[in-house]
Amino acid sequence: MNDDFKPVLYLKENCPFCLKVRIFVLESGSADQVTVRDFSEGTEGETQVKSELSGHLDKVSFPAAQMAPGSFINESDDIIAKLETLSGKQAGQMAVYQNYVNGAFSLAMTLWRENAALKQAAASA
Numbered sequence: 140m141n142d143d144f145k146p147v148l149y150l151k152e153n154c155p156f157c158l159k160v161r162i163f164v165l166e167s168g169s170a171d172q173v174t175v176r177d178f179s180e181g182t183e184g185e186t187q188v189k190s191e192l193s194g195h196l197d198k199v200s201f202p203a204a205q206m207a208p209g210s211f212i213n214e215s216d217d218i219i220a221k222l223e224t225l226s227g228k229q230a231g232q233m234a235v236y237q238n239y240v241n242g243a244f245s246l247a248m249t250l251w252r253e254n255a256a257l258k259q260a261a262a263s264a
Contacts, residue, residue, distance in 0.1 A: 144207065144208055145172060145173055145174045146172070146173045146174070146204055146205060146206045146207075146221070146222075146225065147173070147174045147175075147176060147204060147205040148160060148161075148164070148173050148174070148175045148176065148202060148203075148204050148218070149176045149178075149188050149192065149201060149202060149203040149204065150175055150176070150177050150178075150201065150202050151177075151178060151179070151180060151185070151201040151202070152177065152178065152179040152180065153179075153180070154201050154202065155243075155244055155247050155248075156201065156202055156215040157201055157202040157215070158239070158244075159202075159215050159219070159236075159239065159240060159244060160202045160204075160215050160218050160219060160222070161175075162233075162235055162236050162239050163219050163222055163223075163230055163233070163236050164222065166228075166233045166234075166235050166236050167222065167223075167226040167228040167233065168226065168228070169222060169225060169226035169228070172225055172226065173222075173225075176188060188203075192211065192213075195209070195211040196211050196213050198213075199213070200213050201213065202215055202218055203218075204218045204221070206218075206221050
């Protein structure tokens with residue numbers, strides 16, 4: 140394994156799951172231990188990232204990370220668990236991270252689930 144390798148995080152702008160990972164990285168002080176590849180939806184950057192990841196993940200979604208050479212994952216909680224090991228910091232002990240997860244993120248997920256249920260009900264009607 141290459142000792143110079145830094146995990147690569149693929150973070151899409153305006154993605155609540157990506158923001159969760161970004162907040163963890165910033166609050167844990169591990170920004171210098173990772174490489175972040177930011178991109179916006181509908182840009183050439185997104186096309187490049189999706190192409191790069193398509194051979195490594197069953198389904199390309201974001202956030203995604205290459206945690207070791209050739210080892211890719213794409214669930215925010217799985218990425219954060221790996222970053223906890225890397226940084227030696229626990230997400231449960233981080234005030235800003237917890238405020239986001241239990242506040243804005245939780246509300247966004249509740250609204251997303253309600254919207255999905257409404258769409259399903261409308262499609263069934």
